[in-house]
Amino acid sequence: MTEKRGRNRGKGGMVGRAIVSDVAGTTRDRRETIGNLAGVQFKIFDTAGVDDDVMGSSFTGRGKYRGAKRRGVPKNPTAVPDIREDIVLKGMAEQTLAAIDLADVILFLFDGRSLIKGGSPNDVVEMARWLRRHRAPGASSQVVLCANKLEGDAWSQMGGGDDILNEMGRLGFGEPLLISSEHGDGMADVAGVLVEAERRKKEELGITDVEGEDPYSWAASTSSLEPITMAILGRQNVGKSTLLNALVSENRVITGSVPGLTRDSIAVDFTYGPSRPSGPRSFSIVDTAGIRRASRRSSSFDSIEDDSVLDALRSMKLAHVCVLVLEAEALHLTKQELTIADGVIREGRALVVVANKSDTMEGTPDEYAMGVKDQVDRFLPHVGDVIVIATSSLYGSNISHVLPVVEGVFESWNRRVTTGELNKWFRDVVASNPPRMARGRVTKLKYIVQAKARPPTFRIFGNVDEKDLGEAYVRFVRNQMRADFGMEGMAIRIGVTNTN
Numbered sequence: 255m256t257e258k259r260g261r262n263r264g265k266g267g268m269v270g271r272a273i274v275s276d277v278a279g280t281t282r283d284r285r286e287t288i289g290n291l292a293g294v295q296f297k298i299f300d301t302a303g304v305d306d307d308v309m310g311s312s313f314t315g316r317g318k319y320r321g322a323k324r325r326g327v328p329k330n331p332t333a334v335p336d337i338r339e340d341i342v343l344k345g346m347a348e349q350t351l352a353a354i355d356l357a358d359v360i361l362f363l364f365d366g367r368s369l370i371k372g373g374s375p376n377d378v379v380e381m382a383r384w385l386r387r388h389r390a391p392g393a394s395s396q397v398v399l400c401a402n403k404l405e406g407d408a409w410s411q412m413g414g415g416d417d418i419l420n421e422m423g424r425l426g427f428g429e430p431l432l433i434s435s436e437h438g439d440g441m442a443d444v445a446g447v448l449v450e451a452e453r454r455k456k457e458e459l460g461i462t463d464v465e466g467e468d469p470y471s472w473a474a475s476t477s478s479l480e481p482i483t484m485a486i487l488g489r490q491n492v493g494k495s496t497l498l499n500a501l502v503s504e505n506r507v508i509t510g511s512v513p514g515l516t517r518d519s520i521a522v523d524f525t526y527g528p529s530r531p532s533g534p535r536s537f538s539i540v541d542t543a544g545i546r547r548a549s550r551r552s553s554s555f556d557s558i559e560d561d562s563v564l565d566a567l568r569s570m571k572l573a574h575v576c577v578l579v580l581e582a583e584a585l586h587l588t589k590q591e592l593t594i595a596d597g598v599i600r601e602g603r604a605l606v607v608v609a610n611k612s613d614t615m616e617g618t619p620d621e622y623a624m625g626v627k628d629q630v631d632r633f634l635p636h637v638g639d640v641i642v643i644a645t646s647s648l649y650g651s652n653i654s655h656v657l658p659v660v661e662g663v664f665e666s667w668n669r670r671v672t673t674g675e676l677n678k679w680f681r682d683v684v685a686s687n688p689p690r691m692a693r694g695r696v697t698k699l700k701y702i703v704q705a706k707a708r709p710p711t712f713r714i715f716g717n718v719d720e721k722d723l724g725e726a727y728v729r730f731v732r733n734q735m736r737a738d739f740g741m742e743g744m745a746i747r748i749g750v751t752n753t754n
């Protein structure tokens with residue numbers, strides 16, 4: 255069971271049923287519905303939300319005064335609060351608390367745009383405190399902070415950084431997920447939380463998956479590996495459907511076409527390599543093709559007219575790894591393809607390129623792959639050494655390479671390098687090419703930490719600001735990292751903190 259909370263922060267947009275409105279207080283009572291994300295079914299409570307009034311009215315006694323102040327009532331301790339309003343507020347708080355007690359996962363939504371003022375927003379700090387105080391003692395529910403309304407690359411455009419996220423993590427509920435419930439961004443991350451919660455719940459209740467029609471379902475359920483969500487992107491007629499069929503029929507273990515991560519998408523779930531030594535792996539291929547009107551709403555991509563690009567950008571947001579399919583003539587990449595590849599990297603997803611229809615090429619598949627790779631490297635250097643596989647989906651050649659490559663890229667994208675290993679590596683890299691002096695002082699880079707994965711994100715600490723260290727030096731560190739840790743086809747984000 256999942257519960258979503260927060261005041262007018264876009265909770266309604268995450269489920270089809272709730273009324274969505276910009277007016278605070280639209281969702282007055284607790285609403286229940288059944289949701290489905292990444293194949294996990296759950297009961298969802300959409301609560302009234304909690305603001306100062308609710309927090310205060312029934313439990314702390316402070317709310318009447320605060321609410322009164324906000325409503326313009328004079329600061330007069332003898333002022334009589336509106337009793338009816340108080341009863342409504344008390345009811346809302348009780349409903350919300352009842353939902354909290356029932357939930358396994360509490361999605362704690364807040365307006366992510368408020369983070370940019372620096373530090374944890376006051377209302378979120380208050381809410382976190384309230385939640386800690388009122389959650390039943392010993393409650394095992396997981397609270398997940400969700401910074402909402404961060405569609406497209408709003409976060410980077412606002413200048414958002416990992417330090418703000420780290421700081422929020424100190425509230426005791428981990429770093430927030432960056433999401434946009436209206437646009438569907440970040441739903442793959444929310445799905446990850448739910449998949450994990452379902453696993454925990456089953457373990458707690460001693461449930462093992464029932465063996466059904468799928469002969470490999472036992473294998474899928476015993477796999478502790480996170481399912482990989484991938485999207486197949488590209489222009490019309492390059493062979494996306496043919497590739498999907500080839501991938502799926504080769505594995506022949508489809509667990510069914512299920513409603514996808516949003517009500518606008520479908521996902522094909524299947525298990526790959528049930529008998530291989532490293533164990534089986536679940537994949538979910540999301541497909542949002544044909545949802546063009548919805549895509550157009552995406553404000554960050556408003557200027558894009560091309561439907562295949564809009565479909566791609568929408569699917570990409572639901573995926574961990576994106577496979578961009580091109581065809582032979584794409585030895586000259588089109589503008590659409592460059593836009594898609596660029597979007598994938600900017601969204602922080604991982605990218606693999608499939609150069610399809612190799613059967614129509616004169617040269618060898620290797621020459622074809624190298625030709626495409628040169629194009630991507632030249633036009634999109636920040637895509638970062640992407641892996642290109644030359645395939646013929648029609649004749650099945652090289653199809654067997656696709657999922658292992660996607661899996662490898664997914665692992666790198668998820669990878670957390672230990673601080674010890676990272677710093678040993680960092681000392682060697684800095685010694686091999688020391689940074690130049692900044693402001694008349696010798697630059698000392700003291701250490702590096704990995705702030706997060708998905709995509710790999712690092713922070714260097716030293717006696718310089720990012721600007722003084724210079725973009726070229728950060729690029730040098732990034733390239734070394736990519737070469738040494740194999741993080742191909744994804745952004746590697748690196749920030750610098752001056753500790754002086």
Ligand code: GDP
Pocket residue numbers: 488489490491492493494495496497610611612613614645646647648649
């Ligand atoms: P989509 O629009 O990207 O999904 O493309 P489709 O999968 O529908 O394929 C478009 C056309 O290209 C179909 O006629 C396919 O048979 C053909 N096609 C797909 N893959 C290949 C391939 O590897 N080689 C050749 N020669 N044709 C292919």
